[in-house]
Amino acid sequence: MKLQKGKDILKNRIDSFSDKRKIIIIILLLVFLFISISIALTIGVYEIPAIEVYNVVGTHLNPYADVGGLNRLYDVIVWNIRFPRILISVAVGIALAIAGAVYQGCFRNPLVEPYILGVESGAAFGAAIAIVIPSFLFSLQISAFIFGSIAVFAAYFLARIKGETPVIMLILSGVIIGSIFAAFVSILKYLATDAALREIVFWMMGGFYYSTWSDVALIIPVVIFCFFIIWILSWKLNILSMGDEEARTLGVSPELYKAIFIILATLITAISVSAVGIIAWVGLMMPHAARMVLGPDHRYMLPTAAMMGAIYLIICDTLARTLTSAEIPVGILTSIIGAPYLIYLIRNKGKLIFGV
Amino acid sequence: MLEIDKLEFEYLKNQPILNDISFKVSQGQLCGLFGPNGCGKTTLFKCCLKFLNFKKGSISVDETNINRLSIREMAKLVAYVPQEHKPSFPYLVRDVVLMGRTPHLKGVFNVSKEDKQKTVDAMKLVGIDSISMIPYNQLSGGQRQLVIIARAVAQESKILFLDEPTSALDFSNQIRVWKLLRKICHSGTTIIACTHDPNHVMWFCDQVVVMGDNRIISTGPPEKIITESVLDEIYSKICSIKDLEQTKMVYPRDLAKIKNNSKNRGS
Numbered sequence: 001m002k003l004q005k006g007k008d009i010l011k012n013r014i015d016s017f018s019d020k021r022k023i024i025i026i027i028l029l030l031v032f033l034f035i036s037i038s039i040a041l042t043i044g045v046y047e048i049p050a051i052e053v054y055n056v057v058g059t060h061l062n063p064y065a066d067v068g069g070l071n072r073l074y075d076v077i078v079w080n081i082r083f084p085r086i087l088i089s090v091a092v093g094i095a096l097a098i099a100g101a102v103y104q105g106c107f108r109n110p111l112v113e114p115y116i117l118g119v120e121s122g123a124a125f126g127a128a129i130a131i132v133i134p135s136f137l138f139s140l141q142i143s144a145f146i147f148g149s150i151a152v153f154a155a156y157f158l159a160r161i162k163g164e165t166p167v168i169m170l171i172l173s174g175v176i177i178g179s180i181f182a183a184f185v186s187i188l189k190y191l192a193t194d195a196a197l198r199e200i201v202f203w204m205m206g207g208f209y210y211s212t213w214s215d216v217a218l219i220i221p222v223v224i225f226c227f228f229i230i231w232i233l234s235w236k237l238n239i240l241s242m243g244d245e246e247a248r249t250l251g252v253s254p255e256l257y258k259a260i261f262i263i264l265a266t267l268i269t270a271i272s273v274s275a276v277g278i279i280a281w282v283g284l285m286m287p288h289a290a291r292m293v294l295g296p297d298h299r300y301m302l303p304t305a306a307m308m309g310a311i312y313l314i315i316c317d318t319l320a321r322t323l324t325s326a327e328i329p330v331g332i333l334t335s336i337i338g339a340p341y342l343i344y345l346i347r348n349k350g351k352l353i354f355g356v
Numbered sequence: 357m358l359e360i361d362k363l364e365f366e367y368l369k370n371q372p373i374l375n376d377i378s379f380k381v382s383q384g385q386l387c388g389l390f391g392p393n394g395c396g397k398t399t400l401f402k403c404c405l406k407f408l409n410f411k412k413g414s415i416s417v418d419e420t421n422i423n424r425l426s427i428r429e430m431a432k433l434v435a436y437v438p439q440e441h442k443p444s445f446p447y448l449v450r451d452v453v454l455m456g457r458t459p460h461l462k463g464v465f466n467v468s469k470e471d472k473q474k475t476v477d478a479m480k481l482v483g484i485d486s487i488s489m490i491p492y493n494q495l496s497g498g499q500r501q502l503v504i505i506a507r508a509v510a511q512e513s514k515i516l517f518l519d520e521p522t523s524a525l526d527f528s529n530q531i532r533v534w535k536l537l538r539k540i541c542h543s544g545t546t547i548i549a550c551t552h553d554p555n556h557v558m559w560f561c562d563q564v565v566v567m568g569d570n571r572i573i574s575t576g577p578p579e580k581i582i583t584e585s586v587l588d589e590i591y592s593k594i595c596s597i598k599d600l601e602q603t604k605m606v607y608p609r610d611l612a613k614i615k616n617n618s619k620n621r622g623s
Contacts (some may be wrong), residue, residue: 108444238451239458245407250511251431251459254409295491296445 008105022300025293029307033090036311040086040318046077053078059130080182080213085321088211089313089330091223092276093286097309098227100283101302102265105237107167107260114269114283117174117262121181122151123273128188128200136200140203144274151177152266164244177211187247206277208333215275226264227306234298237261241298279331281338282309325326357383357546358404358515363413365403375571377413381548381563386435386471388543388557388578389543389550391567392590397550400567401519405546417515431459435508439519440464441500446491449503452481453488456510478510481534498529505533509540516540518549522556554595554606566590573590579604 041057042050052071058063067075099114107116115121116180130140136145139172156298158173159165196275230237244254253296269283290305313330316337320330363377373396381387381451389397402408404415406422415422417433418568423435435456447455456478459473479485482502487495490515492503508516521537522530534556541547541562551557557564558578566573574581587595587606596609608614 044471084620105445107533110445192480235461239455240449242452242455243442245405246436246438247439248407248427249405249431249434249436251428291445296447297451 008165019300022294024057024138025090026300026303026307029304029311032190033307033311033314036314037086038356040314040342041082043318044082044321045322048077049196057083057333059337084213084216085208085211085317086314087216088208088219088275089215089317090310091219092208092272092279093282093309093311093313094227094281094306095219095223095303095309096283097286097290098230099265100285101287101298101305102230102261103283104239105165105241105288105298106261107171108241108243109167109171110157111284111289112171113280115278115280116171117176117266118151118181119148119266119269120278121178121185123148123270124200124204125151125181125188126274127203127277128185128192131199131277132188132192141274143320147181148270148273149266151181151271152262156262165258174194191262192273202329203277204331205329206334207320207327208276209327211275219271219275223268226268227302230257230261230264231255231302233257233260234302237298238296241290242345243307255314275314277329279313279334280341281334282312283336286312292345347356357381357385357418359399359416359419360404360546361414361416363400363410363415365399365410365412367406374403377572379565379572379575381546383476383546384541384544385562386547386560387563387565388561389548389565389567390552390554390582392571393552395403395567395590396570397567398519401517401548401550405434405517407429410573423444428459431511431513433513434515434517435513437501437504437508437513437516437518439521439523441504443493443500446493448474448488449484449490449492449495452492452503453484455507456507459511462569472578473519475510478506481509481539482506487511488494498525498533501525501529501533502536504538506539509545513545515546515548518547519561520550520552523552530556541584552581554587558604558606582606 038054042048042053052074056070056074059067059070060079096114100112103112103114103116104110123144124221126138126143126145127140129147130136130138130143136143155170155173156165158177159169161169185200189200192200235253239250239252240254240257240261242250247254247257272279286305286309287301289308290301294300296305313334316333317330320328320333358381360380361378363374364372365374366372377400378380389400391397399408403410404422406425406427417425417430420433422430422434430478454467454471454475456466456528461467461471476488481489482505484499484502484506487499489617492500495503501524505518505521508518515565518537522533525533528551537547538560549561563576564578564581565575566586573589574586582597582604584595584597587597594609598605598607
């Protein structure tokens, strides 16, 4: 009798493909993301009472309230420094986590990260050249973005043979292009003055110190837009992860969709790298964490990874700006926290996550 | 259902892999594609599935030239079960089978009730409904093969191509898969399966296409085609055939000698 009941439950689960649990977890994560944002707003080197913080934010968000009546100092710290910075960490967290998940799915390889195609070396070169030659054509951010994209497209076209881009060629050409740009960065470092050298090294460690509202206005729309396109196509990403030939026989053109996914993922990676420098580990870890929680189906895994990435970066950045009186580059923190996590993953869940 | 006419293919100039290949398979038949290693079976498969572009000859599915079909239209007509599927991420069995519905999915996000029902039906037909909630990379090779076959069934294509469906399976699973293929054929699907085992062709197929040396040696019903003279031509005289109940059995010609030799050495 009991067994029969158990079987019925199993049968219902199969028949209805019940995904309610997954949706509830995603909603919980969204709530948790908003809680982290609200808490992170109240924490900082300069102590402001929580009530005042929410007063400032509330006044700004309410179109009928008068901003002029706020405490000037509180207003500047909360609205012009902390808030854009937190929004940028959310956007970058989403971008890197999604890009990592997309690359891992397209390349069928769980060890791939968003920087696999050399975007970070290209961006580092762009940033370095803008720092070393102040009269360079573009500002640091735009230059980083342009060279980051150039690196990826160079890698992509280098890997293209007879209208096909085999994964192994892509990864190899990513390594090649990456090392070429890394060599260029070394040349620039060698030639740079001490001050410029310091700035290059600092930029490469990554950080949110310079976040402004104009960055928010640029990055958030792009990231949100790309996220939704990728999310809408997420079933296709499931199919692509079965391999090129099988994707083709399932009616999904591997060339077309891989190109779309890689372009979108590169766009959001390049735009994040150009804004905040190189932040490691988020793009590698968050997709795994999401897969552990909700399984590998990209329809649910992508939003989960996105929110986890955002929460992770908020926590890391809040620690980065409050742990010591000086700022710690957030890239250092994400690595220090991230590496033990990956060790835990491969030691304990290796079989389940990596599927071997 | 499948019609191949004077197909020729070469990877490198003047080194033809397929030479003047022509045959037909009618609806609901289980056709075995049989031949030694390196005779061009896989290349022929790849041409039929449009993985390779051929220059000469034509391939028609359901009376449509496949060169005129888009990838999505093609997927509605033809499904494919690869010889070996390397699992990527730990998808649940049910999700893998659901992937077979991809060419029929209309909405961007929601999988319709019909798609879910067909997925469940496919799993029941293949007999894997009891493992539907298990990650498919934890399954054994045989079970995984069944999952991929279920995915092809869910795809509801008119033709099903299987590349050596039983090469990695134990004896009981081999028989199970072939019986399953017969069952799928019975519902009107045409199946083309390549195989290395002449007995499987003899026991389970309606029609056989024997390939050797990059061309077709003969084609027709297996009882008539799989003869000692044909096997001699592709396997250099090592096989004999015996009658067995209502069918035949192929076995190595010098079996008795091998046995005797080992006995003599033992004593």
